[in-house]
Amino acid sequence: MKTFILIVFSFASLACKAQDKTVLTGNIKIPLSADTFIGMDSYGDIYYLKNKTLFKQTKTETFNFKDFQLGKIGSVDILNPLSITVYYPDYNVAIILDNKLNEIQRVSFALEPPFMNVVSASTANDSRLWIFNADNQQLELFNYRTGTLQQLSLPISETYVSQKSNFNFCYVITEDNVRLYNIYGSLLRSIPNEKYTDFTENNNRLLVKKDTTLLLFTDTLKESQTIHISEIAIKDLYLREDFLYIYDGEFIHQFTLTNQKK
Numbered sequence: 001m002k003t004f005i006l007i008v009f010s011f012a013s014l015a016c017k018a019q020d021k022t023v024l025t026g027n028i029k030i031p032l033s034a035d036t037f038i039g040m041d042s043y044g045d046i047y048y049l050k051n052k053t054l055f056k057q058t059k060t061e062t063f064n065f066k067d068f069q070l071g072k073i074g075s076v077d078i079l080n081p082l083s084i085t086v087y088y089p090d091y092n093v094a095i096i097l098d099n100k101l102n103e104i105q106r107v108s109f110a111l112e113p114p115f116m117n118v119v120s121a122s123t124a125n126d127s128r129l130w131i132f133n134a135d136n137q138q139l140e141l142f143n144y145r146t147g148t149l150q151q152l153s154l155p156i157s158e159t160y161v162s163q164k165s166n167f168n169f170c171y172v173i174t175e176d177n178v179r180l181y182n183i184y185g186s187l188l189r190s191i192p193n194e195k196y197t198d199f200t201e202n203n204n205r206l207l208v209k210k211d212t213t214l215l216l217f218t219d220t221l222k223e224s225q226t227i228h229i230s231e232i233a234i235k236d237l238y239l240r241e242d243f244l245y246i247y248d249g250e251f252i253h254q255f256t257l258t259n260q261k262k
Contacts, residue, residue: 028254037247039238065101077122094121125167152185164201189221202239
């Protein structure tokens with residue numbers, strides 16, 4: 001008999017009002033041998049890193065992309081499966097790939113105008129990238145078609161950790177805080193970073209890991225729900241629509257998020 005793990009979110013709202021509770025159901029296990037699990041798109045295609053190579057595994061074939069001369073891949077953004085952003089921090093290079101992991105465009109931030117030291121790059125809208133510029137400690141938008149740059153945030157003096165974004169919003173995570181910006185540069189909210197160690201974002205929801213606990217922030221960081229997972233070792237996380245994927249080093253565990261009236 002197949003065993004299902006049922007995990008219920010215990011609700012902790014900053015607004016102190018009745019809300020729907022979210023229940024995590026099912027546990028579909030998918031075997032995977034990878035150094036890092038990146039995520040799964042709406043077609044069920046799996047993205048992962050192994051031996052400094054990006055792989056895309058479909059139901060019928062597997063694609064890969066590698067450039068060993070650029071060192072280790074720092075991040076992969078599959079927000080748009082037709083325009084995937086791969087960032088190599090050692091050489092300050094972002095590469096845009098198509099849905100078969102063919103290179104569309106390469107951006108060398110340190111070698112091309114306006115010559116920047118970029119910590120990270122992720123997908124925004126209209127051929128733009130969210131970038132964190134280490135030269136001025138600011139979140140910026142860079143159009144890789146036109147080479148134009150738009151500064152968004154004021155300088156951030158804290159130590160940068162990571163960023164998670166979608167087409168219109170970007171979370172900048174430092175050692176001290178989590179900040180949410182929109183595409184126009186407005187700081188919507190900032191909350192303390194309470195030793196969060198992993199982050200994944202989807203539809204303006206931010207899921208973070210703290211020790212063995214997961215916190216799901218919604219409503220521009222105003223509310224949070226707590227998930228206690230003791231049965232699964234959390235190596236990598238990915239949130240997409242109503243699905244939560246947890247990689248334990250051997251299997252991808254696929255759960256479904258369901259709202260229930262209290």
